[in-house]
Every structure is written in C-alpha cells, then in structure tokens.
Amino acid sequence: MGALSPWHIILVAIVALLLFGPNKLPELGRGFGKMFREFKDATNSNGGNSTAEELPAQSRKEINPEVASTATQDK
Numbered sequence: 001m002g003a004l005s006p007w008h009i010i011l012v013a014i015v016a017l018l019l020f021g022p023n024k025l026p027e028l029g030r031g032f033g034k035m036f037r038e039f040k041d042a043t044n045s046n047g048g049n050s051t052a053e054e055l056p057a058q059s060r061k062e063i064n065p066e067v068a069s070t071a072t073q074d075k
Contacts, residue, residue, distance in 0.1 A: 020028060 016025065
C-alpha cells in the first residue's frame with residue numbers, strides 16, 4: 001500500500017462534494033478540525049493524568065497481618 005497520490009485526494013474530494021454538497025462541506029471541515037485539535041490537546045497534556053514518576057512514593061502494606069507483626073518483631 002503506497003501513499004495517497006494527488007489523484008486519490010482529488011477523487012475523494014469529488015466524492016465528498018457529491019455526497020454532502022457544497023453547503024455542508026465547510027461545516028464538516030470545521031467539525032473535523034475541532035475534533036483533531038481537541039484530540040491533539042488531550043494527548044499533549046496527557047489528559048490531566050500524572051505519570052508514575054510524578055506520584056509520591058507510597059509505603060507497601062502487608063496483606064497478611066501475621067506476616068506484618070512477625071516482620072516488625074524481627075527488627
């Protein structure tokens with residue numbers, strides 16, 4: 001599969017023009033542009049999520065209380 005040639009792009013534009021009409025195409029273009037811009041902003045800012053390196057280190061809690069009590073007695 002190769003890259004799109006200019007003829008492919010022209011063919012897609014003609015089909016889109018026939019399907020949606022000249023009045024609807026600018027509105028669709030704005031909608032796609034807004035969608036891509038929001039997606040780019042979300043991926044660049046990581047959606048407000050922090051990475052593991054930014055999170056503070058948490059102490060490990062033992063599940064079995066008997067193991068935890070014997071571990072503290074051995075110290």
